[in-house]
Amino acid sequence: MRVEETTEQLITIRIDRAKGQMNISPLALNDRVTSKTSSMVNTQAGLRTANPMPPPRIHIKGLRLEYPGAGARPPLTVLGGIDLDVRAGEFVCLIGPSGCGKSSLITLLAGYGKPTAGTLSVDGVKVEGPAPDRVMVFQQPSLFPWYTVRANITFGMKLKANRGRFSDSGARADELIQLVGLNGFGDHLPNELSGGMRQRVEIARALAVDPAILLMDEPFGALDALTRLTLQREMLRIWQATSKTVLFVTHDIVEAVLLADSIVVFSPRPATIRERVKIDLPRPRHRDSAEVGRVARHIADLLEVSL
Numbered sequence: 001m002r003v004e005e006t007t008e009q010l011i012t013i014r015i016d017r018a019k020g021q022m023n024i025s026p027l028a029l030n031d032r033v034t035s036k037t038s039s040m041v042n043t044q045a046g047l048r049t050a051n052p053m054p055p056p057r058i059h060i061k062g063l064r065l066e067y068p069g070a071g072a073r074p075p076l077t078v079l080g081g082i083d084l085d086v087r088a089g090e091f092v093c094l095i096g097p098s099g100c101g102k103s104s105l106i107t108l109l110a111g112y113g114k115p116t117a118g119t120l121s122v123d124g125v126k127v128e129g130p131a132p133d134r135v136m137v138f139q140q141p142s143l144f145p146w147y148t149v150r151a152n153i154t155f156g157m158k159l160k161a162n163r164g165r166f167s168d169s170g171a172r173a174d175e176l177i178q179l180v181g182l183n184g185f186g187d188h189l190p191n192e193l194s195g196g197m198r199q200r201v202e203i204a205r206a207l208a209v210d211p212a213i214l215l216m217d218e219p220f221g222a223l224d225a226l227t228r229l230t231l232q233r234e235m236l237r238i239w240q241a242t243s244k245t246v247l248f249v250t251h252d253i254v255e256a257v258l259l260a261d262s263i264v265v266f267s268p269r270p271a272t273i274r275e276r277v278k279i280d281l282p283r284p285r286h287r288d289s290a291e292v293g294r295v296a297r298h299i300a301d302l303l304e305v306s307l
């Protein structure tokens with residue numbers, strides 16, 4: 001039956017991803033995915049009537065944000081009513097004109113600030129502040145310059161909020177150093193690394209606390225074009241190995257098409273969603289392929305720019 005076929009495909013994908021992640025660390029997210037998966041497997045008889053779609057990891061409904069004006073300045077409406085669902089493990093790129101509100105949106109998702117109206121929830125729980133299940137990666141390096149790569153990566157694992165979650169932070173840091181391709185650099189200080197290497201440490205540090213969601217705000221925006229290409233490939237490999245849900249802000253249309261399962265295209269401020277463009281092309285995608293070019297041109301049309 002159709003429903004069963006869909007459900008079984010879904011289970012297979014989830015099992016594969018969970019396996020990929022457990023190779024790195026058997027942590028909370030894995031447990032959640034595994035237990036959900038096995039409960040679905042164990043209740044195969046019930047699948048006939050079960051809903052094949054899992055609930056969204058991120059649910060955003062009617063989100064509006066207005067910054068109050070300072071002094072004589074009028075208030076500024078930045079988000080003009082956003083509805084967005086993101087499923088677990090999805091790679092979503094956010095693209096839109098400068099100043100439309102992309103950073104404001106992911107900052108709200110990270111739990112910093114309150115919306116003027118509407119709701120945001122993660123796994124069915126309303127976002128009311130920062131939490132280790134959502135971690136931001138910024139464009140500008142925010143590493144501690146006096147800490148080594150390894151110490152930067154283990155820092156978050158030792159915070160009070162994560163007490164008891166990571167029994168062997170050193171071993172986990174070593175796994176992450178390997179995952180982001182920084183073998184041999186664990187004892188280096190940030191100023192002994194290149195910009196691309198520092199950004200890899202940023203990613204490793206975000207992954208260290210095993211968040212369900214990575215919120216990435218133009219993470220490769222400050223890198224040179226060649227390093228950027230390398231890190232795009234690396235990002236896909238890391239995402240496939242960890243099964244994180246990724247929200248990735250970029251201004252680079254082709255980057256978005258190469259990376260994303262879907263691209264959310266925003267209007268100018270106050271941001272509304274012009275279109276959610278689903279990308280079903282198999283990976284790895286090639287920037288010079290006709291299919292990538294076609295999707296990129298569609299995104300450019302939505303943004304009213306030329307490629």
Ligand SMILES: Nc1ncnc2c1ncn2[C@@H]1O[C@H](COP(=O)(O)OP(=O)(O)OP(=O)(O)O)[C@@H](O)[C@H]1O
Nearest residue numbers: 067076078096097098099100101102103104105269
């Ligand atoms: N804390 C704040 N207080 C007041 N206004 C703010 C604040 N943060 C951002 N803004 C304003 O909100 C608008 C949206 O900013 P935001 O940084 O979210 O845009 P963006 O889409 O990320 O832009 P860019 O692509 O240039 O990074 C801008 O006009 C900005 O001036």
Ligand SMILES: [Mg+2]
Nearest residue numbers: 102103104217
């Ligand atoms: Mg921004």
